[in-house]
Each structure stands twice: as C-alpha cells, then as structure tokens.
Amino acid sequence: MNNASDNVYALANLTKRYPKKYRPANDDISFTVEAGEIFGLLGDNGAGKSTLVKQMANLVRPSSGSVKLFGTPVEEDPMLVPRFVGYMPQSGRTLNSLTVAEAIYFTAHLRGLSRREALTERERLLHVWQLEESRDQLSSRLSGGQQRLLQLAVAMAGQPPVLILDEPTNELAPQRRRHVWETLRAENQELGTTIIFITHDAIEAEKIIQRVGIMREGRLVALGKLQILKGQVDQQLRLEIRFPPDTPPVVPADFSRVELSPGHWLIRLDRRQVETILAVLNQSQLEDFQLKSATLEDLYLRYNK
Amino acid sequence: MKKRSPHPLYIQLYDLFLIELCNWRWGWRNLILTGTVLPIFGMILLGSFARELGAEALSYVLVGNLVMALLFEHKGKLISHFSYMKAAGSLDYFATLPVSKFLLILAAFAAFFLLFLPSLLVTLLGGAWLLGLHILPHPLAVLVVPLCALPLAGLGALLGVSFRTPEEAMATGRLLTIVMLATGPVFIPPDRLPDWLVWLGFCSPATYAASALRQVLLGPITQRLLLDVAALAAFVVLSFWVVDRLMEWREN
Numbered sequence A: 001m002n003n004a005s006d007n008v009y010a011l012a013n014l015t016k017r018y019p020k021k022y023r024p025a026n027d028d029i030s031f032t033v034e035a036g037e038i039f040g041l042l043g044d045n046g047a048g049k050s051t052l053v054k055q056m057a058n059l060v061r062p063s064s065g066s067v068k069l070f071g072t073p074v075e076e077d078p079m080l081v082p083r084f085v086g087y088m089p090q091s092g093r094t095l096n097s098l099t100v101a102e103a104i105y106f107t108a109h110l111r112g113l114s115r116r117e118a119l120t121e122r123e124r125l126l127h128v129w130q131l132e133e134s135r136d137q138l139s140s141r142l143s144g145g146q147q148r149l150l151q152l153a154v155a156m157a158g159q160p161p162v163l164i165l166d167e168p169t170n171e172l173a174p175q176r177r178r179h180v181w182e183t184l185r186a187e188n189q190e191l192g193t194t195i196i197f198i199t200h201d202a203i204e205a206e207k208i209i210q211r212v213g214i215m216r217e218g219r220l221v222a223l224g225k226l227q228i229l230k231g232q233v234d235q236q237l238r239l240e241i242r243f244p245p246d247t248p249p250v251v252p253a254d255f256s257r258v259e260l261s262p263g264h265w266l267i268r269l270d271r272r273q274v275e276t277i278l279a280v281l282n283q284s285q286l287e288d289f290q291l292k293s294a295t296l297e298d299l300y301l302r303y304n305k
Numbered sequence B: 001m002k003k004r005s006p007h008p009l010y011i012q013l014y015d016l017f018l019i020e021l022c023n024w025r026w027g028w029r030n031l032i033l034t035g036t037v038l039p040i041f042g043m044i045l046l047g048s049f050a051r052e053l054g055a056e057a058l059s060y061v062l063v064g065n066l067v068m069a070l071l072f073e074h075k076g077k078l079i080s081h082f083s084y085m086k087a088a089g090s091l092d093y094f095a096t097l098p099v100s101k102f103l104l105i106l107a108a109f110a111a112f113f114l115l116f117l118p119s120l121l122v123t124l125l126g127g128a129w130l131l132g133l134h135i136l137p138h139p140l141a142v143l144v145v146p147l148c149a150l151p152l153a154g155l156g157a158l159l160g161v162s163f164r165t166p167e168e169a170m171a172t173g174r175l176l177t178i179v180m181l182a183t184g185p186v187f188i189p190p191d192r193l194p195d196w197l198v199w200l201g202f203c204s205p206a207t208y209a210a211s212a213l214r215q216v217l218l219g220p221i222t223q224r225l226l227l228d229v230a231a232l233a234a235f236v237v238l239s240f241w242v243v244d245r246l247m248e249w250r251e252n
Helices: A049-056 A080-084 A100-110 A115-128 A144-156 A174-191 A226-233 A271-280 A296-303 B009-021 B024-053 B055-088 B090-095 B101-131 B141-149 B153-162 B166-182 B195-203 B205-218 B224-246
Strands: A007-016 A026-034 A038-043 A064-069 A085-088 A162-166 A194-198 A211-216 A219-225 A236-242 A257-261 A264-270 A288-293
Touching: A007 A049, A026 A049, A026 A064, A026 A194, A026 A219, A038 A049, A038 A174, A038 A296, A049 A064, A049 A162, A049 A194, A064 A080, A080 A085, A085 A144, A100 A115, A100 A144, A100 B009, A115 A144, A144 A162, A144 A174, A162 A174, A174 A194, A211 A226, A211 A296, A219 A226, A219 A296, A226 A296, A236 A271, A264 A271, B009 B101, B024 B055, B024 B101, B055 B090, B055 B101, B055 B141, B055 B153, B055 B166, B055 B205, B101 B141, B101 B153, B101 B224, B141 B205, B141 B224, B153 B166, B153 B224, B166 B205, B195 B205, B205 B224
Parallel strands: A038 A194, A038 A211, A085 A162, A162 A194
Antiparallel strands: A007 A026, A007 A064, A211 A219, A236 A264, A236 A288, A257 A264
C-alpha cells in the first residue's frame, strides 16, 4: 500500500452514468481528501452526492475515472474499503433484526476487534451516542432519530480510520444534531479519524467542516477550504428579524427576503446596505434582530442558484 | 492508523450465522405458515386423491411436500431475505465489512435451515400420520436433509439481489418453483408421468432431493442414493459457482 502521500482518498475524473439517464450522476469529479481531514459534501437533492460516496465505498462501480484509497484503486482489493472505512448509508433500516447492543457488538467484532474489545467498544459507543436506555431494543422499533444514532455508532464501531457518512443528521432534533457534530469533531481530534460526510445541515456542519465540496447536477462546482471559499461571499451579511406575524415590517423591494417561519424572515444584504436597511426598519416593531456574516449555507445557496 | 486484520473465516461465519439467526424475531410466524401449514394442507388435498393409488403414491405426496418445504420454501425465504437486504441497504452494510459474500450466503442458509427444521419435523410427522405412512429414518438423513436444501440456497440469494424489487424476485422464484416441481417424479410416481417429463426431471435438483429423501425417511436405501447425493452435491457446487460469478455486492 502506498502511504507516501497524506491523501486518504484520491478521486480522478470520476464519472458515473446510469442507463437511460440523460445526464451522468457524477461528471468528471476529481479531488483528494487528506488524512485527519473533515470533508463535507453539499448539494441539492439529486446532485449526485450519494452516488459519489458509494463509489468511494466501492459499492458502485464508476463508468470511468478512478477512486484510490491510500494510493490503491478500491476495486483492486475488495477488502481495502472494509478494512479501513466505516460507511453509514442514508437508509436507517439496515439492521432491523438486531438489537442496538448486538448491532454495535457484531460490527466491531467483524471489523477485527477481539470479543473483549468489541464488548468494550459497544459500551463506549452506547455511551457516546446516548443509546444506553435503548440497548436491548430492536433497531426496527427505534425512532427515526435513534436509528440514525445507531447507524452512526455502527459506522464508528471498531474505530476505522476513515468514516463516510451519508447525511448523518437527517431526522434528528436540533439538540441531537449538535451532539452529532460535537461527537464527530471529538472523534476527529482524539483519534485522527478522517471524516467525509454529506449534509444538508450547512449551518451546524460549518462548525466542524475543514474543507468543502459543493455539487450541482453531478459536477463539483466548488472545492476548497471553507474559509477561502467563504471569502467569495464575505461581503454578504444575513439579517434575521423576528416580529409578531400579524404586523410584518416594511422592507424595501430591492432587498430579497426569505420567510423562515411565520414572523421570522431572513434578509441577505451586502455590507454597504446595512445602514440603509437599519434606517428603514422600525426596530421598535421587531421582537429581535440578528446581523451575521455569511455562512456555509450562503455559500451553498450561491452555487445552487 | 488502526489497521486490523479480518478474523479467520470460521469466526466470520459464526458471527454472520448469529446475525442471520436473529431473523427469527420477525420471521417465525411466516416460517410456521410456509414451513408447516401449507405443506400439511397440500398433503391433505393431494392425499385424498392419492389414497386410492396405494402407499407408493402417498409416499410421493409426503416427500413431494417435504421437497417443496425444504427446497423451495427455503429458497423463497432466501430470495425475500436477500431482496429485502438489498432494498433496505443491509447488503451495503455487509459489503462494507471485511466479510466474504460466500460466508454471508452460507450463514443465511444455515440460519434459515435451522429455523425451518422444527416446521419440517412437524410436517414430516404430521404428514406421515395423516397419510398413514410409517417413517423409517436412516442415519444418513442427517447428511441428506441439509444437502437437499442447499442446491437452491445460492440461487435464492442470487435471485434476491438480481431484481429491482422484492416483488419481481419473488415472482421469478415462484415460477422457478412451479417449473421444477412439475418436472420429474417429485409429487407423482414416475410410472404415472410421460417419459419425456421423467427424463427432463433429471435436470432438476428437486428430482434428486425427492428420491434421496424418500430413501432416507421411508426406506429402503438403494444404490440410487449415491447418484442422488452426487447430483445434489454437483448442483450445490454449480449454484455457488454461479453466485460467485454473477452476484456482485461490492462495486455493483
């Protein structure tokens, strides 16, 4: 195995075409993921993110191009991905006949831990993912959110050096989402785990993402370190205002606003427009307002217009 | 970087077997229905016709229903299990673990076979009682009974993952069952079948399974058992070879 570079994954000109589809699911995608990196993939539904990570997990064969893991093409050695990568699929129904504790234990043991180590790992992950109370419950009887946490525990079982997570915070309440990101960051910092994930939860994910790739219609339209990419939108600000729903404030027509919920708007503006809008808004009419710099979500929206 | 080697094959098989055995939690009602109730009703129905034809015809009814339960219901369970695993993403889960495809199929076969055994025993005893037949089990039954279930196990897994939906896979499996059961002396004695159908039956594992089961459960054991066991073993090897060549669970 070639470990000369720090690249965990190296994708080159990866293209995946499905029969009877007018455009490729992935079109000429190239990037690398370095050891110990947290890499986030963002994109609209149908942008080709899941197909991409399935190719990285050697579950889907590319039409052309290559996926190398630690310098070796994944298709050359069928045991390469299973030995180094913990994969979490989008579906939460994969282990329906097992209890929570069994699913974690068997996965850890099959990944090469001894029986004693697998038992210890099971207890660690039950604790980390706050699943102790559900340990003897069948995974099919868990709530959607708990199934998601179990999938995360199973992907992490045996402490593989690379994690590929397909929408790890789907179906989770905000508090649990935060817990997921904090736990993943701790796993990355304490064990040096390389984490690659897909998410729609751009605002929360921003706290841990180091490098980001944004996909649109099968192509990678943006790739780079988060801070550098955010430089493209750093002139933008987000103004969030809250007000009684029956008395909306007057906002000039040239400001685009998005209704996040009744009585809660998001207004995107340039820095030079701040004074204008604050002068126009009747602040006594507002319950709350927050002015923030641009986020990963703004970046994502910029590339998905 | 943590680098662990996969466990030896027997440990992988044991773990996979235990995982697959947990399917009793959802499948036991279904197993009782398809493994006991359907064959028993089949025997009551066919037995009412065969009674006039004598003990030999009744033995074909008993053994034919056992073959149906052992070979085809078992295959049907594996089809539905693997097609569900594909649809639910479980196959992706196993494919990303350091385990072999062959061991997963073998573990699923062994687990479902074990779950099927009580039904099979009830069907055998209940059927013999209903049809008024005496069972004379030979010790070779311990070898022959699992061997009868194996030839279509690999095929069940292959069909399960080859179709887009579980419904398509199950329908194809049922069609195959009907063709194989109707081909050769499985339910009906050979002297009551046209010659061409008897000859065609030599291509079907069900023919050999029925013959072998008849000998080890009702007696007498003849040299034909050697041919039956050899043919069944050949079908097992062929079935797993085909699965190994055609069933792609990684990079599929």
